[in-house]
Every structure is written in structure tokens, then in C-alpha cells.
Amino acid sequence: MTEIFYTKDHEWIKVNGIEGVVGITPYASEQLGDIVFVELPQKGISFEQGKDVAVIESVKAASEIYSPASGEIIETNALLEENPEIINDDPLNAGWLYKIKIMNKEDLKNLMNEEDYNKLIGV
Amino acid sequence: MRYLPLTNEDRKNMRGVIGIDDVNELFSNVPRSVSLDPTFNLPNHKTEMEVGRILSGIANKNINSNQAPFFLGAGAYKHHIPATVDHIIQRSEFLTSYTPYQPEISQGTLQYLFEFQTQVSLMTGMDVSNASMYDGSTSSAEAVSMAKRITKRNKVVLSPTLHPQYAEVIKTLISADEDSIDYKFSEDFDVTSLISKIDEDVSCVVVQNPDFFGSCHTLEKLADHIHSKGALLVVVVNEIVSLGMMKSPGAMGADIVACEGQSLGNPLNFGGPYIGLMSTKDKYVRQLPGRIVGETNDMNGEKGFVLTLATREQHIRREKATSNICTNSGLCSLAFTIHLTLLGEVGFKKLSKLNHEAAIKLYNKLNGLEGFAVKNKSFFNEFTVKLPINASVFVEKMAEKGVLAGVPVSRLENQDDSFSNLLLVASSEINSDSDREDFIKLAKEVCYE
């Protein structure tokens, strides 16, 4: 069963077992504007929760993406290299950034559910 | 006052509209403890004529390079600048325009910068270039910073024959990060020794070519070793005209190139403003600091140019910016590009040859002179001469006799006596046969009288 969690920095993580898929929320995508470039981490590298993992650049801003949970990168979204705009079009699905093998499921306890996240962004 | 259009009538009128009696009411936020309208120990305004007299008077206290046979280099070179260049850069639309942030009304600036970027890429044999930086020394520091970001490594190896002030600048700007920089100034450019310094922690090796002493080097073997260790080769070029007769840094394996572009379009100006060039490979373009111009289309599909990749700049990335620099050398880059356009391929190569031949002619004369020895096996337009006397003394005495003979190495490195008799002598197309004859004749007098 897949659960989705959110961070205060507007990332989401969809968790299925010990695998997580990470992306940014529609709110973040809108704030950034047209995305022009994504710098993704390398496979095999591990990150602690809260560490900056990736960078998303738009015309007017560049945003660090912080790891929602500690884990090892197992896959990155290769399509984003040629077509970063996929994130703008579909931030919750096709615009996923990378997949991790979650090292510590306790990390997820620090994250928000959809209701709390929506409260954060004033929806 | 000639630059202030408001008349007293205007001011009175405007105060009325604002609703004040005295302009000091607008400064009411200034704390009471701070004096408004303090006395300054400075003269009052002057007419154009008076200003002209004062500044001409000061300027006349210098001996300039048009007044004497001239042989100085060491990072700044004298070349003939065609009259057209200075004329065009003084056009209002170039001289007095702002940074091209509103592209619809800055296509002039943006297009010439795009052309400039192309020229720099071609000359350095690289894929892409930025729209210029302050000068060769800060470009070099930025290149090191860039190499560290790309490789995620901390150590830096500087060639021993890198210009000492360039090394100081790199240390000042990079040591901001508290890192280890390997640099020991010496005449010996030894590839084997350099290779031995490269380990898995080294981000880049910085090599000046032609080097500080004027020697020309092939870098392919060094580049291969550097790359095999996962590090980058940064090549620094001080005399851009050398690229007309030498393999480009790109062709020799450079990953990042940092140059001083002053030789084209820009007079000596006592050290500034100059122009830093920076170029690299396509794969590193998002790590390239400074302004960059890119081509795009407008809403009607018309081709145009804009400043792009700006999100690397510090006013947007803030803490994660690729660099502190947010300006380019503007008018200096225009002067550079106009000069290079006037030269074209044919002219640039010819200019390069003339420079090299001027150096060869002086070399031949100097090597025939008792007690003088040119130390270089190779050179472009600058070489190092071992003199029979102290080089600083030599240069002073030559100046008294009316020749600006070169730069003593000790001017840049005065801690080590072993350099005290070494003189850097640069030649260029501006030197005539009689300049060279004067040099030789007076050099003999200075040393042997």
C-alpha cells in the first residue's frame, strides 16, 4: 500500500515498503515557474533526512531539494534531463525526481500528511 | 553647475509640490547626533578648463609607453588599437547603456556579447564562453572555484610558473573556503614534478601558457595524467595574441580556460579596466560563473538574445551561488570584439606572427650581447633575460636613459634573491628596429659604464 507524505519544503515522498519515490508538490512547481534544469543525485549515494539532494532551476529561481527521508538513491528520472518541464506539467506523477531505498522508516514520523500539508499552503 | 539641470526656480516649485520649505526636511530621519552639511576639507566646483589643467598636470608626471621604446609585459601588453575601436565604444548607446536586463531595448549589447562569446570559444578551442569577467586573475580564481565544484574536491595545484599575483588572488579568493593550494614560484616548469602532485584529492591543476617567464608548453601529456586522476586542467593565458600561433588550450586538453583579454582593444591603463575571458566544455556550462548571453525567440518567432542561466548568480542562488561576480567588463568586451572583428582570422594570425618575430629579432640581438643571456628555449613574444647586474637597477637606469626596458622578476617576487638579475622582456608589433637598437645600445651603457 502506498502512502504519501509531505515536507515543509514542499517535497512529497510516496512510500511503498522500504522504497520511496520523491518529487515536488504542485504548489512548489507553481512557485518556481517554468523549470529549465534539474540536477539529480547519482545512483548509489546515500543521504540523510534533510540534506540537500538535488537542485531544480527555473528561470527566476533555483531551489534545493531536501531529502524527505534518509536513504540510498536507487533510480533517477532520466526523462527530466531533456524535458524538465514534465515537473511543471505533472509534478505528482510523471515529474518524479528519484527513488530511494529508505534506511530508517522512523524518519517518516517527522513528515506531514496531505491534510496538514494543505493547511500549510493555505488550501 | 553644468551637470545639474534644476534651477532655483525649479527647486522652489518642486518644494511647493512636495509641501516643504527646506530640502533638509527630507533628511529628517537622520539622527540628531549626526551632522548634516558638515564641513568637508575639499575644494568647491571647478570649470571644465580647470579640471583639465589639474588632471593633465598629473598625467604629465608619468612617462607613458608612447614616449619611449617599450618592452613591458608580465600580464599586460601594448598593441596598436585601430582608431575605429575607441570611436565606436564611445557611442552613447554603448557607453551609457545599462546591463541588458530588458532585452527588448538592449539587443545591441546582447548581440555583440553573443558574437564575443563565439570568438572567445573559437580562440580558446572550447565549446562555450561567458560574457567576460573583471580580468585574467579573477577569471583564474573563478576557474579554480568551478573545478572544485565540479569535482567536489578541495586541493588545488598551481604551476610554479604561474604569475605570482595570480597565485595570490587565487589564494585570497579560494582560501575563503580554507583549502590547500600547492604553489611554489620557480622558473622550472617540470611536467613530471607536477604530475607527482596529483592525487585523488586534487580538483585541478592550473597552468599558465605561455608561462610567466614567457615559455611555451605542450600540455597534452599533462592533461592526460590529470584526467586519469579525475581532476581538471585549467589553462591560463595572459597574452591572448599568442593564440594566433599556438595550439589552443582546448586542443591541448584544457577543461576550463581563463585569459586576460586586455591585449585586444584595451589600452594599458595602469592595470585596469581589463577583461577576463572564461571558457569551458558544454558539459560544465551550468557551473560557469558570470553573465552569459543566449539565443532564443520572441513571441513572434523572431530570433533575439537574452541574458540566461542567471539562476547561478548570487542575487538569486544567494548562499549557493556559483560566484560572487555579477558584472562583466561591458565596454572592455566591446572593445575586444571590435578589435578582433577588424583583425579577422587573417589579421589576428598576422598580428601574432609580427609579435613573435619582434621577439625573435630582439632575442637575436640580446643573445649576441656579452653578459646577457635569454633563458627561454621557447617563447611567443616575451622572454626572460639574465642580466649582468641587478634587474631593478637596470630598469631604473634604462628609464632614465629613455627606454622602458621590461619588468624585473623581483617586482613580483622579492623574497628570493635568486631572481634578482632576471628581467622579463616583452616585444610587440609596436617595436621598431630603432627601438631594439636603442635597447641594446643603452643596455650596454647601463651595464658597462
Added chain:
Amino acid sequence: MNSNRGLDHDEKLLFEVGDVNRTGVDLSEPENLNHMIGDSFSDSEIGLAGLSEPETVRHYVRLSRKNYSIDAGLYPLGSCTMKHNPRLNEKMARLEGFSEIHPLQPISTCQGALELIDLISSWLKELTGMAAVTMAPKAGAQGELCGMMAIKQALLNKNESHRKIVLVPDSAHGTNPATAAFLGFEVKTIKSNNSGLIDFDDFKENIDENFAGVMITNPNTCGLFEADIVKISDLTHKSGGYLYCDGANFNAVVGKLKPGDLGIDAMHINLHKTFSTPHGGGGPGSGPVVFSERLEKFCPAPLIENDKGEYDLIENLHEESLVNSFGRLNVFHGQMGMFVRAMSYMLSHGADGLKRVSEDAVLNANYLRASLSDRLTPAFEGYCMHEILFNDDFLKGTGVETLDFAKAMIDEGYHPMTIYFPLVIHGALLVEPTETESKQSLDHFISTLRDLVDKLKKDSESFKAAPVFTPIRRLDETQAARKPILRWKEEPLIAV
């Protein structure tokens, strides 16, 4: 039909009109001596396009005509101080005694150059009331770096490098926190209050034993003089920190007060703003930094010493006067060409003229404020200094954004004002007329803006479409960043 329109000429790229065989310079013929380059010799084609002299002139003149410039019209750019660039400055900079001297000539042959640098140094110290100055930084951003490096060095010198926290107001220009972070400081933001000034209590609360210093801009980026500045500097010093002042807005107070009296420790000055050196389409600039006594000995190389009219240049970091220096920012001695221009400007104005400069600059901005505040919405109450900050309240309900309003100004013959800065004000519009605008020029600007605001209700569509009178309209910056084309490349020959 070609794409020329009257006096607007289309001009292709240099590489499309020139070629490797054309040249506009006559050079003597080389003798083809045996070269002494060694193995790095090469004669392969570089690909540099050339043009004859007439073609070169035409190419660049046509390009120039696509640019707006201060000579042609007002630039109301907040914090840029786009004032008139006097031509006397250009003439003086071209005196051969200044432009044709090499930085490493024997000191005895360039006493005039050192005298000039010493002269501008003493003017800057006198105008700011500060103890020392470095002329080394080549631009404002580098000046900022210089000031903060001196502070870092000062802390290191006292063994207080644990002081890592630098406070920066939320209204600051992005370069401020970037510079501090670049140097390894930890940046904390302090809030502005409802009057657009630093919240002194928030400032006080953020000070602890790790306080290194604070970076302020004064007048600040909202165009207001920081009334608490002396309180701020006092507390900064009592708490063991340093006060850095971003001098971008010096034009508001030059000749009117001494920044040194405010208790600052370092301030960079933009010669290309306050002192009229030309913007040149993006540079070159010059950013000297004045220092208080507390920071004087940390100045970067080089220094000029004046011994009764005999000048010396102290360049080597081993020399005694530089023993505490934080190092060297650039090769050689700074932007001499810009020093001459700025000196020409300073001599022309004198103390009385410079006082007029700041008074007229502040008067002009307030005249704009008074004449526009019923149409545009000033962000703060009360008088402003040399620039006036508006928010986008006046655009509410029109469907027009700040960006569209700015583009519409282009059609009216004006370069837009600074927009979306400072970030603390929504849809900000920051207007700085400078003192070199006449009342007629300001009146025309005022009536244009008033008309534009009135047009918002009647024809908001036209704002979205603007500009319409320029040959190029609303370039796609997203495309430029996604698929960067950063140079001309030769088209590969297509096999037919």
C-alpha cells in the same frame, strides 16, 4: 522585402556577414622567420570572422541603435543611480599619461598615476569621514566581498573566529547574504518593521556571543534612511561585531553627511553609480571600500604611500604595511581608468556641487512621490530619500502585473524602473530619477505614468501585449535556459 523599417536596420551576426578572409586592419608583412614556439606551435584555422573597416563600423553602429541609453532617455532604475556620464570624464581618461602607462613601470616613471590614486583616495576618505580606503575592488560586488573579508580577517586576528553569525535585513539585495555565506558566515535574517526600516528589537534579539556583524544598506533598499543606524552601530560594536554598509545608495547622502559619523566599519562605493563612471552596457565598474580604524590594517594589496609628494606602491604581501592584509583581490592596482573618470567628476562638482547632487537627487525622488502617489501606491508613508518604492496595490483587480506595466513603459519610450526588488514588497517598483534629470524630464515622466495608470481600467489587454513598438517583443527566457544556445556554430553541410 527586407526586414529593415526606416531607420531600424536589421543586422545579422558577425559570423554570418564576415568571413576568415576579410580584414579591416593593415599590418606590415611578417618575414616568416623560423619560429621559436616549440611543439605547441599551430597554424590551424580558428574560424574568426573578419570585416573591412567600413563594414565593421556599419555592423556595430547598427547594433548600437538597438540599445536604450541614458544619453537618450531616463532610466528610473532604483539603486542603480543612472546619472549623466560627463564626456569630460572620457577625455581625461584618455590622456596618454593615464591610459598608456603600464602597471609595472618603475615607480619613478609613474608618480602621476600614484598621485591620482592617492588623490581620489583622499577625496573618498574625506567625503565618507573614514580612516582608510582600498581602491582595489573592481566592482560593487567585489567591494562587498572585500569589506566582509576584512571583517573576517579582523575576527581571525583577535582569535574570535567562533563569531560566525552575520545579520542581514530581509530587504537586502541578494548579493549581501551570498557574500557572507561565500565567506563561511552563517546568515540570519532580521525583519523590517511596518515603516520599512530595520526592526531594532528583532536585531537586538538576534545578537549573541557568536555575532560577527551586520550588513545594512543605508539609505535602505526601500529608499529610506535607517533612523536607528547609530543605535545599531553602537550595539554592534558593544556586542563585539562589525557594521558593513552597502554603499549602493550613497547618492542620497554624498556631500550631505559623513557615513563615518554613523559608526560604520566598512562601506563599498560604486564609482559607476554615485560618481558617474559609465555603465557601458554592464561594466567595467569600480568598487573602492572605505574602512574605519578598526579594519584599516586588514586592507588588501596594494597600498599607496605618500611621503611629502613622493609616492610609493606597496604591492607585496610580505611588506610591513600589508602584514595583516587579507590578501589580494586582483592582479595589478585596480580600475585606474575609472579612477580618472571619477576624479574628473569629483573635481568638477567639488564639495558644494556634491552637496547639491544629493539634495537634488532626494528632491527629485520626492517630487515624483508627491506627483504620483494618487495614481501609484507608495509602499511606505512619509518622505523617501533618493528613490521611491511602490507596491502593486494600484494594479489590483486590473489583471495587469508589475511586469506588464514595466513592459508598457517601453512603448512610452522609457526603460522600466527596477521591478520585483526589494523582495519584501509585493510586485515592487523602485524608481530613482537621480539629480541629472531636469524638471521638464520629470514632468514628462510623471504625466506618462499617470496616463498609463489611467489606461489600466480602459485597456488592460494592451499591457499584456507590450511592448509593441520594439523590433523584438517578450523573448522566451524559459527556452533560453532550457536549451541554451550560447554561441554561433557553423551549420553542418547537409548532404542532398
